[in-house]
Amino acid sequence: MFRTALRNVLAHKARLLMTVLAVTLGVAFVSGTLTFTDTLRNAFQNDTAKSYENVAVAVTPTPTTSERNPAVSRQTFDKIRKLDGVKSVVGRAGGVAFVADRDGKLIGSGWSNAGSAFAPGKDGTDDRYTFVKGFGPVADGQIALDQDSAAKGGYQVGDTVRVATNGPAREYTLSGIFTTDDGAVNAGGSLVLFNTAVSQRLYLQPGFYNDITVKAAPGVTDVALRDRIQKLLPDDDMQALTGRQLATQQAERIEHELSGLKKMLLAAAGIALFVGIFLISNTFTMLVAQRTKDLALLRAVGASRRQVTRSVLSEALVVGAAASAAGFVLGLVMAVALRSAMGGFGAKIPNGPLIVSSTTIVAALAVGVLVTMLAAWLPARRAAKIPPVAALGSVHLPATTKSLVVRNSIGTLVTLFGSALILSGSTAGTEAGMAAIAFGAFFTMIGVIVLIPLLSRPVIALVRPLLRAFGVSGTLAGRNAVRNPRRTGATASALAIGLTLITAVSVLGVSVGQALDQQITDRVKADYMLAPAQEFGTMDASAVDAVRKARGATAVSPLRESELRLDGKPTDVAGVTPGAFHEVLAPELVSGSPDTLAKGRIAVPDEVARANGWKVGDTLPVTYTDKSTGKLTIGAIFKGNEFVSSYSVLVPEEALRADDSRAYISRIFVKMDGGVSDRNEQALVDALGNSPAFRVMDRQDIYNEFGGIIASMLKMMYALLAMALVIAVLGVINTMAMSVFERRQEIGMLRATGLDRRGVKQMVRLEAVVISLFGAVVGIAVGVFLGWALSQMTKDALPDLAVVLPWGQIGLFLLSAAAVGALAAVWPARSAARLNMLTAIKTE
Secondary structure, eight states: OHHHHHHHHHHTTTTTHHHHHHHHHHHHHHHHHHHHHHHHHHHHHHHHHHHTTTOSEEEEEOTTOSOSSOOEEHHHHHHHHTSTTEEEEEEEOOEEOEEEOTTSOEEOOSSOEEEEEEOOOTTSOOTTEEEEEEOOOOSTTEEEEEHHHHHHHTOOTTOEEEEESSSOOEEEEEEEEEEEOOHHHHTTOEEEEEEHHHHHHHHSOTTEESEEEEEEOTTOOHHHHHHHHHHHOOSTTEEEEEHHHHHHHHHHHHHHHHHHHHHHHHHHHHHHHHHHHHHHHHHHHHHHHHTHHHHHHHHHTTOOHHHHHHHHHHHHHHHHHHHHHHHHHHHHHHHHHHHHHHHHTTOOOOOOOOOOOHHHHHHHHHHHHHHHHHHHHHHHHHHHTOOGGGGGSOSOOOOOHHHHHHHHHHHHHHHHHHHHHHHHHHTSOHHHHHHHHHHHHHHHHHHHHHHHHHHHHHHHHHHHHHHGGGTHHHHHHHHHHTTSHHHHHHHHHHHHHHHHHHHHHHHHHHHHHHHHHHHHHHHBOOSEEEEESSTTOOBOHHHHHHHHTSTTEEEEEEEEEEEEEETTEEEEEEEEOHHHHHHHBOOOEEEEOTTTGGGTOEEEEHHHHHHHTOOTTOEEEEEOTTSOEEEEEEEEEEOOOSSSOSSOEEEEGGGSOTTOTTOEEEEEEEEETTSSOHHHHHHHHHHTTSOTTEEEEEHHHHHHHHHHHHHHHHHHHHHHHHHHHHHHHHHHHHHHHHHHHHTHHHHHHHHHTTOOHHHHHHHHHHHHHHHHHHHHHHHHHHHHHHHHHHHHHGGGTOTTOOOOOOHHHHHHHHHHHHHHHHHHTHHHHHHHHTOOHHHHHHOO
């Protein structure tokens, strides 16, 4: 039976070509993703490991520390240096540092824009850095730059460079250019080296260090030295780790950072393979139907049902193995291309070999073979049920009434179950809701796919009157589209899946975009928002003072985020300027007075108020950051939004003590005399010392800042789902080609009775367009429902959100589906028109 299966594969290799392509593309995505992420992880881990080769023990902040900038004092540093078994100790202070190019633009767009201390040993060198030009900074007015940043800025040794930390930019002389194994720099960031005294003044205070690295004396183990050093650390904010532990920690962090990319790419591969299942199943269904007589004759000469099933599955095994091998090779090419593409976007990937693990090989081959055999299982099962008497009868075995009732009942139940999950997720929290909607979407799509043959007749019947405009060709195309509902449904399913996801993301994106635009219009009165150049960065308090002195600034309020103990509980707070806050932001009030802050009271988000049972007028005991106590009265309760967090209590700026090291300024809102103008923007830039550490954003920039995330998400989804749509196109081509092959005799009769070649082509093209539009309509309908649920789930974060249907995009999707159908029908239509009518009529 295996030899029979192999001969069948070779005999139908042209018909199986689309199946092979579908599996190849899906497997390529899997193997390419695994190879690419393994290669990146290995390159970064090896690079990171080099940084700790000469480190016995490192003292670093603990991950759970409550302090934003914990440090080791000079006294503790000296104690460590005097320990038995210590050969040398190096302390460093560091943080963010932003370098401007000659045009004042920020250099570096990778993981970080960092500053650190140049800490030379007795020989005058720092083994973390290799200088290619010049030397490390010695004087206070000197810095050194990493080689890539110096090249981007066009700087040479001796040039003047503008550098900013959290405050105003300052000018330094470039003393040297170096290379480093620092992973952040290799990913496209920038690194500035100051001398130790300057770095301590900028980031901590004189005599303090962010981290310490220790070399062990001969004969002392790293673990023993680590234990001795840990005992000297005064509190739990700092920890001692061996160099190997630190390298392992960094490797785990890299693994975590790459996991999101890996999951996203594998999800796209999963969608592509899921779509491919329908193409494969459709192909084998049609092959089995065309070989009904052959299979029945095998049964007649003694083959058992199990042998017939194994024969069809063996064909799937051969096809899957061949496609998987091709997909694996294509995946390696894809991994190399992705690595090169990242370099093209400015991310420098460390040198390293292409990592092809045994797991990748096994996963790629197993996925391709299993998906192909799974898709072929139902056709194989149906083939086994063909009785020997079918060899003398019709080649078609229509589905029984019982099987249709069972199929439709199962499809209805699965669809209802999935819809119920989606509805429950739409009213749940973000994390739980997303999981429920994801599972609900999966089951809903499965149920709709099971029901799609049932839906094909009524849906296609709606467009059949339009097809009459095309005469006989249109009438025949409409009838052919519903002649075999299962085949039509399987073909349309591929397009339906892709368009379901694209439509859902589009509905969510447009709805969120409109809600965000409304929030900016209704809730933001400020003309400008200032933010740190680095995401999740902070700004120095001096920046607020500088902006208040800017020419034309009429109201300035920062969001100074920190933590206080309110009513005995740690509570996130945001310190704002009482007299100016209501002039730059207008959060929606639930109760209370809008001038609450000006009266020395606090404003509480409604979510926090509900969780704690607080109401307007309540007086709460407070413990400040300097451990002093007092009382604060709630004057208003408001709804949170993108600009004022749903979790941060608004307090007057004075409530945060000046020495609060945990407070950080995430945004500064500014109202200017005359509104948005080039002059006012320049006034703010000048007030901030033309510093690259800040972004000055007008109202349109604010929208782009938040709306850009949505636009990027849409583009990413469209790009990832493109593979699924390519496979859907292959499915339509395959279906139409097989349909033409099945109907050769019928097409010959049509030609003989007067339908010309142009009419045959038009008939096939219209059939393909109808099937594609049917899939698009189903996908868009499910996608709108899914987008609605996602929009409902995000209402807590965006209270103004209302579901908006992107009619323009929906129309574009329908036009694209029609174009897909017309494109996919080119080859089958041409083949149908070229059939010799006499030969076709004689076909059995």
